[in-house]
Amino acid sequence: MSEHHKETxxxxxxxxxxHKMIAKQFLITGMFMGVIGMxxxxxxxxxxxxxxxxxxxxxxxxxxxxxPGGVLDPNIYLALVTMHGTILIFWVLTAGLTGTFANFLIxxxxxxxxxxxxxxxxxxxxxxxxxxxxxxxxxxxxxGPAAAGWTIYPPLSALPQAIPGSGLGQDLWLIAITLFVVSxxxxxxxxxxxxxxxxxxxxxxxxxxxxxxxxxxxxxxxxLSFPVLLSCALxxxxxxxxxxSFYLSDIIINGEALHNTGGSPxxxxxxxxxLGHPEVYIILLPALGIVSEVISVNSRKPIFGYxxxxxxxxxxxxxxxxxxxxxxxxTGMDPFLGSVFTFTTLLIxxxxxxxxxxxxxxxxxxxxxFTPAMLFAIGFVSTxxxxxxxxxxxxxxxxxxxxxxxxxxxxxxxxxxxxSAIYGMLAGVYHWFPKMYGRMMNKKLGYFHFWxxxxxxxxxxxxxxxxxxxxxxxxxxxxxxxxxFDGLSDINEVITFFAIIGGLVQLLFIxxxxxxxxxGTKATENPWGSNTLEWTTPVERIxxxxxxxxxxxxxxxxxxxxxxxxQDFVPQNVPLKEGETEH
Amino acid sequence: xxxxxxxxxxxLSVIVLVQILRVNELVSEVKxxxxxxITDKDNNIQGILTFAVFGVLFLGFVLWQFKYWGVHxxxxxxxxxxxxxxTLMNFTMGVILFVxxxxxxxxxxxxxxxxxxxxxxAYFYPHNNKLEVIWTVVPTLVLTPLIIYGLxxxxxITGVDTTNSKIIELYAKQFNWTARxxxxxxxxxxxxxxxxxxxxxxxxxxxxxxxxxxIVTREVHLxxxxxxxxxxxxQDVIHSAxxxxxxxxxxxxxxxxxxxxFTPTQTTAEMKEQEGEDFEFVLLCNKICGAAHxxxxxxxxxxxxxxxxxxxxxxxxxKNTLTLN
Numbered sequence: 001m002s003e004h005h006k007e008t009x010x011x012x013x014x015x016x017x018x019h020k021m022i023a024k025q026f027l028i029t030g031m032f033m034g035v036i037g038m039x040x041x042x043x044x045x046x047x048x049x050x051x052x053x054x055x056x057x058x059x060x061x062x063x064x065x066x067x068p069g070g071v072l073d074p075n076i077y078l079a080l081v082t083m084h085g086t087i088l089i090f091w092v093l094t095a096g097l098t099g100t101f102a103n104f105l106i107x108x109x110x111x112x113x114x115x116x117x118x119x120x121x122x123x124x125x126x127x128x129x130x131x132x133x134x135x136x137x138x139x140x141x142x143x144g145p146a147a148a149g150w151t152i153y154p155p156l157s158a159l160p161q162a163i164p165g166s167g168l169g170q171d172l173w174l175i176a177i178t179l180f181v182v183s184x185x186x187x188x189x190x191x192x193x194x195x196x197x198x199x200x201x202x203x204x205x206x207x208x209x210x211x212x213x214x215x216x217x218x219x220x221x222x223x224l225s226f227p228v229l230l231s232c233a234l235x236x237x238x239x240x241x242x243x244x245s246f247y248l249s250d251i252i253i254n255g256e257a258l259h260n261t262g263g264s265p266x267x268x269x270x271x272x273x274x275l276g277h278p279e280v281y282i283i284l285l286p287a288l289g290i291v292s293e294v295i296s297v298n299s300r301k302p303i304f305g306y307x308x309x310x311x312x313x314x315x316x317x318x319x320x321x322x323x324x325x326x327x328x329x330x331t332g333m334d335p336f337l338g339s340v341f342t343f344t345t346l347l348i349x350x351x352x353x354x355x356x357x358x359x360x361x362x363x364x365x366x367x368x369x370f371t372p373a374m375l376f377a378i379g380f381v382s383t384x385x386x387x388x389x390x391x392x393x394x395x396x397x398x399x400x401x402x403x404x405x406x407x408x409x410x411x412x413x414x415x416x417x418x419x420s421a422i423y424g425m426l427a428g429v430y431h432w433f434p435k436m437y438g439r440m441m442n443k444k445l446g447y448f449h450f451w452x453x454x455x456x457x458x459x460x461x462x463x464x465x466x467x468x469x470x471x472x473x474x475x476x477x478x479x480x481x482x483x484x485f486d487g488l489s490d491i492n493e494v495i496t497f498f499a500i501i502g503g504l505v506q507l508l509f510i511x512x513x514x515x516x517x518x519x520g521t522k523a524t525e526n527p528w529g530s531n532t533l534e535w536t537t538p539v540e541r542i543x544x545x546x547x548x549x550x551x552x553x554x555x556x557x558x559x560x561x562x563x564x565x566x567q568d569f570v571p572q573n574v575p576l577k578e579g580e581t582e583h
Numbered sequence: 584x585x586x587x588x589x590x591x592x593x594x595l596s597v598i599v600l601v602q603i604l605r606v607n608e609l610v611s612e613v614k615x616x617x618x619x620x621i622t623d624k625d626n627n628i629q630g631i632l633t634f635a636v637f638g639v640l641f642l643g644f645v646l647w648q649f650k651y652w653g654v655h656x657x658x659x660x661x662x663x664x665x666x667x668x669x670t671l672m673n674f675t676m677g678v679i680l681f682v683x684x685x686x687x688x689x690x691x692x693x694x695x696x697x698x699x700x701x702x703x704x705a706y707f708y709p710h711n712n713k714l715e716v717i718w719t720v721v722p723t724l725v726l727t728p729l730i731i732y733g734l735x736x737x738x739x740i741t742g743v744d745t746t747n748s749k750i751i752e753l754y755a756k757q758f759n760w761t762a763r764x765x766x767x768x769x770x771x772x773x774x775x776x777x778x779x780x781x782x783x784x785x786x787x788x789x790x791x792x793x794x795x796x797x798i799v800t801r802e803v804h805l806x807x808x809x810x811x812x813x814x815x816x817x818q819d820v821i822h823s824a825x826x827x828x829x830x831x832x833x834x835x836x837x838x839x840x841x842x843x844x845f846t847p848t849q850t851t852a853e854m855k856e857q858e859g860e861d862f863e864f865v866l867l868c869n870k871i872c873g874a875a876h877x878x879x880x881x882x883x884x885x886x887x888x889x890x891x892x893x894x895x896x897x898x899x900x901x902k903n904t905l906t907l908n
Contacts, residue, residue, distance in 0.1 A: 056585070060585075060586065074874040074875065074877070075874045078871065078873075078874070078876075148871065149871045153820075153821055153870070153871075154820075155819065155820045155821070155837055156820040156821065156871065156872060156873065159819070159820070162757065162819060162820050162872075162873055163873045163874065248837075248838075249837055249838025249839075250775075250776040250837050250838045251776070251818070251819055251837050251838075252756075252776055252779055252818050252819060253757075253819045257776060257777055257779070261838070262838075263838065264836075264838060264839065265821055265836055265837065265838070266836060266839070299697075299705060300699070300704070300705040301705040301706065301707070301708065302707065302708070302709040303709075304708065304709065304710060304711075305709075305710045305711075305715050306709065306710065307710070308710070308715045308719075330823070330832050330833050330834055331834045331836065331841075332833065332834055332836060332839065332841030332842075335737065335738070335741030335742070338737060338741070339734050339737060339738065342730065342733060342734060342737065343730055343734070346726055346729065346730050346733075347726075349722060349726055350719060350722050350723055350726065353718060353719075353722035354715065354718060354719055354722075356686060357714075357718040358715075360686070360689055360690060360693060361708070361711075361714065363690070363693040363694065363697060364693055364697070364706075364708075365697060365705060365706035365708065366693070366697040366699075366705045366706075367697065367699040367700070367703050367704060367705040368626065368630065368694060368697050368698050368699045369621050369626060369699045370621060370625055370626050370629035370630060370633075370698065370699070371621055375629065375633070378633060378637070378690065378694055381690055382637055382641075382687060382690060385682075385683065385686050385687060385690070386683065386687075389679040389682060389683055390679070392675060392678075392679055392729065393672070393675055393676070393679070396671070396675065396729070396733040396737075397733070397734075397737045398667075398668055398671055398733050398734075398736040398737040398740060399668065399671060399672055399675060399733065401668065401740070401830055401831070401832050402657075402665075402668060402827060402830045402832065404832055404869070405823065405825075405832075405869045405870065406869070440619040441619070442604055442607075442618075442619065443618070443619045443620075443621065443625070444607065445604070447625075447629065451632065451636065454636065455636065455640070458641055458644065459644075462644070462645065462648065463648060463652065466648060466652040466653070466655055466656065467655075469655070469656040469657065470655040470656060470657060471657050471825075471827030471828075471867075473825065473867060473868075473869040473877075475871045475876065475877075476876065476877035477874075477876070477877040478877055479877070481877055481878045481880065482865060482867065482880065483861050483863075484862075484863075484865065487654075487655055488655060491652060491655070508600075511597060511600055515600075515601060515604060519601070519604070519605070520619075521608060521617060521618055521619050558709065560705065560707070561704050561705040561706070561707050562707050563707055568704055568705070583709045583710075
């Protein structure tokens with residue numbers, strides 16, 4: 001791979017085999033989808049804070065049919081909620097996050113010239129691209145996009161008579177997710193093989209940066225759980241199109257009694273959440289990895305308790321496979337199972353607590369350099385604490401009875417999974433931008449972006465806990481049908497206000513991103529004084545990564561401010577001095 | 584016209600932003616600085632901001648919300664088991680808030696206190712096994728009572744003795760609820776979705792003896808302090824029967840019957856005195872079920888035995904409404 005062959009526009013920017021280019025393709029597609037998903041949330045927030053009021057912006061985006069007179073149609077409200085969830089969870093925080101950083105960092109940080117299979121890697125992106133096209137296309141079909149929630153529980157998702165979105169829109173959703181799973185498997189297998197086989201000399205598993213550990217575990221989670229989603233979706237396709245009854249039984253819809261008997265929607269829920277819960281950690285773990293790296297580099301200190309951090313990652317990943325039932329406490333599942341899932345779910349608090357305390361210990365007596373990336377990493381620790389703690393309430397089956405499916409849940413998972421993962425992703429973009437594009441992102445815009453995001457994000461999601469404790473169900477088009485919720489309109493207005501501010505400021509980030517690609521100040525080879533191998537590559541990004549030999553790894557990645565060293569960092573390829581011990 | 588105008592405004596703001604950044608960078612160049620290098624001044628400002636926003640503004644906002652929005656939290660449970668959930672909730676919430684108000688200020692304080700300076704060096708401190716054992720063991724010790732306590736409450740709720748409970752069926756469909764009382768024999772007649780026709784909205788099998796005295800209603804009346812067992816069915820998609828004031832929630836799943844037993848402890852009249860004249864116990868749908876999901880409700884009324892008897896006497900049995908017509 002090291003020899004330079006002539007590259008055309010098509011092979012360099014479109015059908016590229018270079019992991020760095022594929023990473024950028026994932027990132028920019030993810031950002032594009034992120035803007036769409038964010039815009040959707042602002043549209044339905046307008047309805048939630050001002051139910052039934054007319055907004056020109058609704059009519060502008062949704063047209064006369066879906067927002068007649070500027071008022072959002074209830075079916076389209078549900079469609080927007082569904083697509084918002086689908087896009088953010090799968091397109092932005094799975095493909096956009098893992099696709100970007102696994103592709104970008106794995107070869108660079110382990111010292112490889114590229115992924116094990118560059119072709120599979122390229123296919124992974126193009127399957128994702130196809131999935132994106134199909135999903136976006138579903139926004140334009142007559143009956144509207146899928147509207148049964150991102151969890152697409154049948155029978156609602158199986159019956160077009162139940163909701164218009166379950167027509168063609170749901171078919172396209174299922175096709176898109178099938179393509180998505182293929183993409184994710186192609187990527188995941190590649191990541192695992194690359195990490196296990198292609199580490200450079202001296203890069204033992206115990207010297208891997210935590211980002212790589214996190215990405216390895218994420219890939220394993222994905223490979224084990226996404227096929228289950230695929231089978232779950234296939235059975236739903238069969239029920240929808242070929243008259244089978246895996247999930248359907250004893251149904252009358254629109255006055256017509258269906259022939260299906262013997263199926264169970266609960267089966268769907270088990271299959272779905274067998275993916276769905278690991279998926280939460282597929283989203284969170286890369287962020288944990290990125291944040292560990294960013295905090296350590298910018299604290300100028302080794303990450304505290306490296307081994308415990310790896311152990312906690314593995315334990316969280318393992319537990320994530322045995323907790324899916326906590327989404328189903330009140331489905332009529334055997335109460336004994338509920339007890340088991342409560343037990344396993346609350347256990348996750350232990351490795352999570354270890355991680356938080358280790359982050360705090362890393363910051364203790366640090367020499368913190370406040371880059372925008374570092375701010376987002378510190379923001380991550382804050383949201384991870386806040387959202388993790390409310391999980392202790394939701395994971396407890398007895399308490400879940402009354403907060404299940406209320407806004408308490410919406411607040412919880414947006415903080416612990418949505419915000420934390422987005423903060424991790426943004427930290428990663430700010431941190432590795434110089435390596436991606438050879439230029440720096442603008443610092444001042446970065447600071448402004450962080451503070452407005454941090455304040456407005458808590459302004460949006462913290463108040464939701466109070467809505468939930470007041471009993472307000474999620475996915476309600478309006479709460480005006482119940483007098484008991486009349487007092488909640490001031491909370492809803494605050495949430496919408498912050499949602500608009502927080503959404504708009506992301507556009508500033510995107511501006512900064514594209515501006516800096518072309519006009520940012522030139523970066524040096526290692527602007528953050530980092531130890532990991534990617535910073536030993538030249539500023540010009542070449543296919544094959546290192547112009548000469550691949551460096552050999554001599555030490556772990558976290559020798560920051562080590563006593564006796566010449567500077568406050570010692571890159572991984574610097575041999576141990578005589579008498580120097582490894583950490 | 585409007586969209587052209589909006590497009591122009593966006594274009595203009597982008598141009599303005601680009602120019603501002605260019606000026607900013609040129610000024611740094613003149614001063615022979617790198618515009619994007621993190622200086623001690625940056626560290627100072629950001630460190631102070633982190634303390635102010637993470638440690639003061641955010642935590643202040645949380646307290647403010649409890650003070651001003653805490654009033655919206657549901658009133659204490661109006662059911663026997665609900666009171667045990669409330670106690671567990673208060674206990675858990677106490678633990679959570681304690682940890683929250685312990686760790687968030689530490690984070691904010693460390694960020695401020697250890698903000699970087701060019702000439703200082705961080706303390707090399709890669710691990711400390713004793714500390715790590717402590718913060719593995721302490722969370723475990725805190726969680727153990729939480730888990731045991733939680734499971735006890737859960738077992739009490741799900742294992743409640745329902746042999747003497749009054750049986751009422753809740754039947755969900757897009758987009759309303761129907762109730763069916765089991766009648767004098769306290770046994771619901773068999774039902775089959777293929778029998779749903781005309782007035783027989785629940786598909787009750789009228790050949791079944793126990794179906795004759797069943798009573799179908801559009802609101803549910805309960806006797807205070809008398810245990811009930813709700814049995815849920817659904818006609819079309821998954822719904823969820825949510826009675827927030829009683830701390831009751833259970834999904835209604837087509838093709839199967841689910842159930843939830845509880846005992847109401849306060850009458851509607853008592854609650855009206857406490858919470859205001861508008862108060863009603865209400866059943867909501869809490870599982871996305873279609874366009875009018877948000878509007879699917881049924882009134883629950885808890886009353887004394889006498890009031891209940893008077894209401895029940897005015898209801899017709901299925902035998903009267905279906906077979907005699």
